[in-house]
């Protein structure tokens with residue numbers, strides 16, 4: 701049986717690991733959170749005491765961690781780096797959204813030991829992770845892309861090969877910058893409509909079927925009560941944290957600076973989300989940006 705080590709069982713990693721177990725993989729899961737481990741166990745995963753224990757002899761090692769520093773420490777720079785225990789024929793699939801430089805650095809460190817690595821950030825949100833319909837955006841060689849297929853297919857629907865190591869991360873950052881702009885615009889438009897007497901659900905439906913239609917309106921409406929399963933209707937809990945969106949917009953700024961590609965809209969979105977975080981909202985879902993536009997006491 702193919703063994704997959706899964707490190708990082710948060711909002712995204714938890715349901716991704718559960719889908720792998722459901723598809724018949726032997727999943728060895730590890731997270732720093734005891735609660736996340738409990739949930740993974742109840743969903744058919746074996747629980748490991750350490751990341752090293754999970755990764756030893758595994759055929760695939762998947763990580764779904766907050767940022768680049770966590771990925772560097774896990775594989776290369778920490779006290780117990782996984783590249784010390786991963787077998788050479790195994791493939792590391794890092795699904796975290798991180799900077800492309802870290803992805804290239806970790807890929808090169810793995811290559812020195814004969815261990816394959818791909819960056820494979822995802823799109824589709826917690827809903828996509830639960831439904832097994834994520835989009836994977838892969839950076840790595842053709843051979844590594846092919847090797848990753850059986851595992852990625854158990855968690856996703858669309859699997860793209862963006863280019864060599866790091867390319868997956870650049871494409872992902874372009875996408876998330878666009879998403880932040882679309883979410884900010886959607887919040888702005890709905891708030892203005894509601895302030896002028898429109899029903900948010902009716903306005904959302906009109907825009908969805910008109911030229912303003914976009915992903916936020918289709919599956920992630922930011923106005924509470926419009927979409928039953930969206931984070932907005934659950935007190936902006938779960939989903940994709942404001943802090944993580946700010947991290948991604950910081951990555952976009954780095955790419956922009958390194959390549960002299962202008963991103964005026966991305967910069968504006970970053971300022972909006974940072975202002976929202978300054979109000980104590982970093983841990984809320986990013987669609988809570990709507991609150992920045994609303995009158996207090998409304």
Ligand code: NAD
Nearest residue numbers: 708709710711712713731732765766796797825826939940
């Ligand atoms: P999260 O904060 O819910 O989960 C991160 C998990 O990693 C936590 O459970 C934490 O305990 C664990 N962790 C941190 N350091 C660890 C370590 N050293 N060893 C083991 N576990 C460790 O975050 P998330 O929303 O699941 O996002 C994870 C990644 O996916 C981020 O890079 C994010 O940008 C990206 N992403 C998130 C979404 C989304 O909608 N939430 C969508 C696409 C991509």
